[in-house]
Amino acid sequence: MPDLMNTIGIWLAAFFTFCIFSFLYRDNPFYKLAEQIFVGLSAGYGLIYVVYSTMVPNLFAKLSQDFSGNLILLIPFALGLMMLTRIYPKTQWISRYPISIVIGTSAAISVMRSLKTDLLLQVGATIINPFQGSTASEISGNLLVIIGTLCGVYFFYFSKKQEGLAKIPSKIGVYFLMVSFGATFGYTVMARISLLIGRLEFLRKDWLHIIN
């Protein structure tokens, strides 16, 4: 029986893989079928996953084991219940409070995190002695890091019209950005090809048994 279920699972996976690949030609009923099953299944799975991986261990289990010791958990529980008031138009305003709390705390936490990781650590990493390298390529690499960073930051300076002399660092910044985008593009395409290879391997190995 498990073998039969496994075989059915593989055939279904292969069928839906082809259904999704059929979108390369155009939108068609097979793609629609696969898409809607995928969306519906993932939404249902997502709900159950949240209940069992978040709500049960982090809320219900803790409250049932030690209610008085976990009173603080009643606050997020209440905020969650307030979100459910969106069901009725007349009580929808109540849900604005949990939304405001989430947006406010998220923004505050992000400020501290970004200030450290995106600002201080990046600034510190750029502060290097460019002539410290032992080879010419190392020195030119250091100089490129410094020039690229300074011009890249200047490109995002919105308070001055980028014309005349002010246009030069901005232009250099754009060139650096585009070169980095090109490199990222190539790198990611390679990673995506490996995903395609993985899918083709599934079809040839698990489904057709052409390869071992």
Added chain:
Amino acid sequence: MKHIYYLLIVLLLLQSAMLWANTTSSFTISDKPWDKGEALILNWNLPDGYDRLNLQKADSLMVYQDMELDEPLVSGFVDDNLDPDETYHYRLIAYNDALADSIFIEAQGQPKENWFYMHKLSFLLLFLILGSAIVFYVMAARRGKDFYIRRISGLDSMEEAIGRATEKGKPILFVPGISELDDIQTIASLSILGQLAQRAAEYNTEIIVPCRFAMVLSAAREVVKEAYLKAGRPDAYREDRIFYLTDDQFGYVAGIDGIIVREEPAANFFLGSFYAESLILAETGLSTGAIQTAGTANAHQLPFFVVSCDYTLIGEELFAASAYLSRDAQQVGSLKGHDFGKLLVILLIVVGIILEIAGQGWFKSFLMGAGS
């Protein structure tokens, strides 16, 4: 004569003190100041002649174990990665190989968490400077000062995109990214959605907003509803066009692709946090001939948007978009504060590099200390 006697007595006392210092041993442990209570400073003073040292720490069963040390022991040692308020017991063993003698001294200490971490001083200073700059510019903007913001072409396209959708009688698709509401990019995206929805309401153009998370859905509905109210068209607001699809990343993408090919929106906006799905979305939109505007601060996804969208908001432009579109005094003031921060960053880097070339590494250490 009397003075000479006094002088001799003082000299004798000093000599005795020095002899005493050379023959007595001490081992002290103190809490490392200005830290989060994870380190103890161990100091010792041993009589001459002891040429080998061994430092031991008691484990939970109070059995002393040799400590593995990266550097030779001289007169002190900092033990870090400890737990605050825990008592730690140490034993210092000194060997005198010539006399085949050894002594050991025991001491204990307790690391304490401090209110201020001195190594994060640069973090505090930068935070105060940037915060003050933002408050200053926001107040100036509120007082009516008109600040200049340079043209951002990706945002100027918004009117064009809405106009095109209106002309064709087709909807606008807005995707607020695939991250939760706790991502600052999603918040920035929803700010832009407010501006876009207001223009769409004025033009009487339908807007579709598929959401990945329930919190984003609720916030998006509130934002769009308010925008329609501002535009004086509350009757045109359709809550069912702002809907939940699925939490699953690729399920969400498959759903949006279906919307793109079936409803054929005339304008697509992909603004927010995007990952592996960026090219799938943008390519599908491109195939339908829609005018596309994308923006994200996820640098590794920007190349895909650049090649497949008509306009792309790169990184910081996404955060500037709301201020640029609304020209709201508070947001424009905040943007000016950010610009001040960028100039400060350039200045810090330039000063830091000059000091590094001059061999003065303290400035970099001061800045990097906050990162640890």
